[in-house]
Amino acid sequence: MTTLQRMLDYLSDLVGVRSCAVCDAELMPGEKGICIGCMTSLPRASSHHLATRYADIFANAVAPQGLTEAWFDYDPTTPWANMIRQAKYNNNPRLARELGHAFGLELQHRTGGVQADVLLPVPMHWRKRMTRGYNQSIEIARGLSEATGICMGDNLVALRSHSTQTHKGDAARKANIRGKIGVDAPHELDGLRIAIVDDIITTGSTIAECAAAISLSGARPRSLGFITLGATVLRK
Numbered sequence: 001m002t003t004l005q006r007m008l009d010y011l012s013d014l015v016g017v018r019s020c021a022v023c024d025a026e027l028m029p030g031e032k033g034i035c036i037g038c039m040t041s042l043p044r045a046s047s048h049h050l051a052t053r054y055a056d057i058f059a060n061a062v063a064p065q066g067l068t069e070a071w072f073d074y075d076p077t078t079p080w081a082n083m084i085r086q087a088k089y090n091n092n093p094r095l096a097r098e099l100g101h102a103f104g105l106e107l108q109h110r111t112g113g114v115q116a117d118v119l120l121p122v123p124m125h126w127r128k129r130m131t132r133g134y135n136q137s138i139e140i141a142r143g144l145s146e147a148t149g150i151c152m153g154d155n156l157v158a159l160r161s162h163s164t165q166t167h168k169g170d171a172a173r174k175a176n177i178r179g180k181i182g183v184d185a186p187h188e189l190d191g192l193r194i195a196i197v198d199d200i201i202t203t204g205s206t207i208a209e210c211a212a213a214i215s216l217s218g219a220r221p222r223s224l225g226f227i228t229l230g231a232t233v234l235r236k
C-alpha cells in the first residue's frame with residue numbers, strides 16, 4: 001500500500017464511522033469492509049466445483065488450467081451482492097482492496113500458500129476508468145497481493161472500449177469483448193503461474209478473452225487460472 005493510500009485510509013477513519021458493506025452494521029475496530037458476522041456466514045464458493053465449471057475457458061489456452069478460486073457464490077438478489085456493488089460503483093476503491101485482502105488471507109490459510117506467481121487484473125479502458133475513477137480489478141488484485149506477497153502485473157491492457165456486459169447473453173458477450181484485450185511484454189510471463197483477477201466470474205467470457213490474448217501473444221506461462229471475489233450462481 002502506498003503512503004498516500006495509508007494516509008487517505010487514516011483520514012477516512014477519522015472522518016466517519018464505517019459500516020459493513022453487506023449488512024450495514026457499524027464496523028468494530030479491526031473489522032475491514034465487512035463485519036465478522038457477515039465474514040463468518042459468507043456463502044463460500046467451492047474451488048473444486050469452479051475448476052470443473054470453468055474448465056472450457058482454458059481448454060484451448062497455451063498453458064494448463066491453474067488456480068480457479070472465487071471467494072463466494074454471487075447472487076445479485078442477496079445482500080452479499082451489496083459489497084460488489086459498493087466496491088464497483090460506489091466510488092469505493094478501498095473496499096475493493098480490503099475485500100481482496102480478506103480473501104487473500106483466507107486463501108493463503110486454506111491452501112498453505114497460494115499457487116500463483118503473478119496476479120493480472122482484468123484491464124479497463126482508460127475512458128471507463130476516467131468515469132469510474134478506478135479499476136476495481138486492480139484494487140482487488142492490490143489487496144490480494146498485500147495479503148499473499150504475490151506480485152501484481154500490468155501486462156493485460158484494454159485495447160478499445162466495450163459496452164457493458166450486464167444485459168447481454170453468452171454469445172453476445174463473447175462477440176462484445178473479442179479483440180479488446182492485449183498483452184504488454186508477453187515474455188515477462190514465461191514460466192509463470194498466472195492468476196487473472198476480476199470482481200465476478202459469470203459465463204467466464206472475460207477471463208477467457210484474457211486467456212486467449214495471453215495465448216496469442218506468444219507468452220509461455222506455466223499455468224493459467226483466475227481469482228475473483230464472486231462466482232455467479234447458475235439459475236436452473
Ligand SMILES: [Zn+2]
Nearest residue numbers: 020023035038
Ligand atoms: Zn455485516
